[in-house]
Amino acid sequence: MAHTAVSASAPAAVAPISLSALAPWAAFAAVLALVLLYFVGIEQGATAVFQGETVHEWLHDGRHLLGFPCH
Template sequence: MAHSAVPASAPVAVAPISLSALAPWAAFAAVVTLFLLYLVGVEQGAAAIFQGENVHEWMHDGRHLLGFPCH
């Protein structure tokens, strides 16, 4: 078995991603992360963006899992 069924190929060079191409995606990820952190950690109802207690109740277990006190 000296011959392989798959021909050998040269390694493909991967072009590096420039910071200017990465910056908008990093900013978007940061905004989404901060919004989710707000929903889980801060949204309590007293100083809330959303009316009522629905968001608080939906995020309740996640809040305790991440160590945020809520009552």
């Protein structure tokens, strides 16, 4: 049975990401999380952006899964 040698090489260095490059992505993620939280947790009743029960019905199971009461 033949054995082959595997050369050990140094791991590739990863360049650090600066905070100025990360800030727009962090802001986008925060806004997206707040919008999703609004639609899953609050979108019904007096604070509704859309009329009717359409959004409520689309997100109904997600509300219960995350522990939000809806009825």
